[in-house]
Amino acid sequence: MVRDARLGQQLTFLVEIDRLKSVLRQTTLCDGSRHENSAEHSWHLAAMAGILAEYAPPGVDWTRLIRMLLVHDIVEIDAGDAFAYDATANVGRVEREQLAAERIFSLLPAEQATELRDLWEEFEAQTTIEAKVAAAFDRLQPLLNNYSARGGSWRAHGVTRSQVLWRMDPIRESLPAIWPAVLQIISVSCEAGYILDDA
Amino acid sequence: MVRDARLGQQLTFLVEIDRLKSVLRQTTLCDGSRHENSAEHSWHLAAMAGILAEYAPPGVDWTRLIRMLLVHDIVEIDAGDAFAYDATANVGRVEREQLAAERIFSLLPAEQATELRDLWEEFEAQTTIEAKVAAAFDRLQPLLNNYSARGGSWRAHGVTRSQVLWRMDPIRESLPAIWPAVLQIISVSCEAGYILDDA
Numbered sequence: 001m002v003r004d005a006r007l008g009q010q011l012t013f014l015v016e017i018d019r020l021k022s023v024l025r026q027t028t029l030c031d032g033s034r035h036e037n038s039a040e041h042s043w044h045l046a047a048m049a050g051i052l053a054e055y056a057p058p059g060v061d062w063t064r065l066i067r068m069l070l071v072h073d074i075v076e077i078d079a080g081d082a083f084a085y086d087a088t089a090n091v092g093r094v095e096r097e098q099l100a101a102e103r104i105f106s107l108l109p110a111e112q113a114t115e116l117r118d119l120w121e122e123f124e125a126q127t128t129i130e131a132k133v134a135a136a137f138d139r140l141q142p143l144l145n146n147y148s149a150r151g152g153s154w155r156a157h158g159v160t161r162s163q164v165l166w167r168m169d170p171i172r173e174s175l176p177a178i179w180p181a182v183l184q185i186i187s188v189s190c191e192a193g194y195i196l197d198d199a
Numbered sequence: 200m201v202r203d204a205r206l207g208q209q210l211t212f213l214v215e216i217d218r219l220k221s222v223l224r225q226t227t228l229c230d231g232s233r234h235e236n237s238a239e240h241s242w243h244l245a246a247m248a249g250i251l252a253e254y255a256p257p258g259v260d261w262t263r264l265i266r267m268l269l270v271h272d273i274v275e276i277d278a279g280d281a282f283a284y285d286a287t288a289n290v291g292r293v294e295r296e297q298l299a300a301e302r303i304f305s306l307l308p309a310e311q312a313t314e315l316r317d318l319w320e321e322f323e324a325q326t327t328i329e330a331k332v333a334a335a336f337d338r339l340q341p342l343l344n345n346y347s348a349r350g351g352s353w354r355a356h357g358v359t360r361s362q363v364l365w366r367m368d369p370i371r372e373s374l375p376a377i378w379p380a381v382l383q384i385i386s387v388s389c390e391a392g393y394i395l396d397d398a
Contacts, residue, residue, distance in 0.1 A: 001346075001380075001384065002379075002380035002383050002384065003379075003380070003383060004379070004380055007254075007377065007380055008380075010250050010251060011343060011380070013250065014243070014246070014247055014250060014251075014340075014343060015229050015343055015344075015347050017243070017246060018228055018229040018230075018243065018343075018344065018347070019229070019230070020239075020242075021228055021235060021239045021243075022228065022230070022232065029217055029220055029221065030214050030217040030218070031217075031218070031221070033221065036220060037239065039238075039239040039242045039243065040219075040220045040236065040238040040239040040242065042242050043219075043238045043239060043241050043242035043245070043269065044213070044216070044217065044220075044238065046242070046245060046265075046269055047213070047216060047269050047270065048213055050266055050269065050270075051209050051212065051213060051307070051311065052209060052213075055206075062262065063261065063262045063265075066245075066262075066265060067249055070242065070245055070246050070249065071246065071249075108250070112250065141213075144210060144213060144214055144217075145214075145217065147200075148214050148217070178206065180201075180202075180203070181200075181201035181202070181203055181206055181207075181210070184201050184202060185200065185201065
């Protein structure tokens with residue numbers, strides 16, 4: 001695209017990741033009008049991390065956390081989004097995502113490719129505090145959207161209270177200050193019929 | 200939504216800004232398949248800022264820059280996106296956006312409302328280095344998308360080389376290391392008929 005080879009690689013990568021805007025998730029917008037895509041979802045998570053920073057454990061590196069949230073779904077360009085509550089769709093997910101990471105991050109200059117891939121691997125490995133808090137936000141956002149959309153993808157797929165509790169568990173662990181509110185939203189959603197109450 | 204009043208305000212704000220996913224811009228996706236929305240555009244800018252950080256002047260506060268990019272378009276939820284090359288659409292824009300900022304940021308607890316509004320005002324005022332670099336990325340991204348989409352919104356609106364040069368000028372000023380590549384993309388786009396060549 002341009003004469004400067006390094007900048008050319010970077011711009012090629014930036015054009016490539018535009019495709020994340022075409023990867024649809026099961027979750028809908030809060031108004032229920034359509035499914036959301038993984039690019040706008042990533043924006044929502046990064047904004048959420050800024051607003052809810054005070055609830056996270058001390059010592060979180062926020063710059064790294066937000067960069068992680070911005071890139072955590074990029075592999076879905078090749079691998080697609082596997083619906084969290086669908087065990088079949090998650091078979092082979094890890095292998096598909098590894099191949100995707102290899103192809104997509106390698107568009108960048110080598111040291112940037114390594115840096116972004118490491119950030120993504122860190123998110124997947126779920127061992128650092130930043131990865132755990134990022135995963136917790138990645139659970140909280142669909143909770144808000146499904147609740148706002150009067151059930152959204154929960155209702156579309158007949159998701160139960162115990163499934164949602166299992167799915168939200170990273171919030172209990174990594175953003176415990178928010179957990180009572182999560183339980184409250186789940187209870188109200190069960191009462192309203194957005195979630196099937198199997199309690 | 201939840202018993203904790205402060206967290207409730209924050210979650211209400213996070214649900215409200217979901218509407219940015221429904222604000223359409225003139226720019227299309229890189230594959231030209233549809234117009235992009237302001238939420239996924241904001242994600243693309245924040246990712247771009249991470250990848251192209253090395254071209255910015257020294258001393259930029261990257262955490263503040265990325266937070267600015269994440270919130271810079273939120274006022275469009277009420278005010279809409281005014282097409283950059285349409286003078287009529289820009290009449291009254293400042294007043295509409297001020298009213299939008301007042302309503303939307305005020306959903307947050309007071310000190311967070313002030314913090315985000317200040318970030319947005321800083322972007323609009325274009326006096327700090329972070330605001331200038333943010334604006335430069337905000338020009339570069341549509342250039343990449345229009346070029347990739349074989350003209351995109353340039354072609355749809357008969358935009359000329361001198362208009363694009365005027366629009367891209369913040370890049371020349373704040374990301375000068377990228378400017379030669381911008382000129383190259385504009386030249387190729389004129390040759391290809393994506394931009395009307397009035398040179």
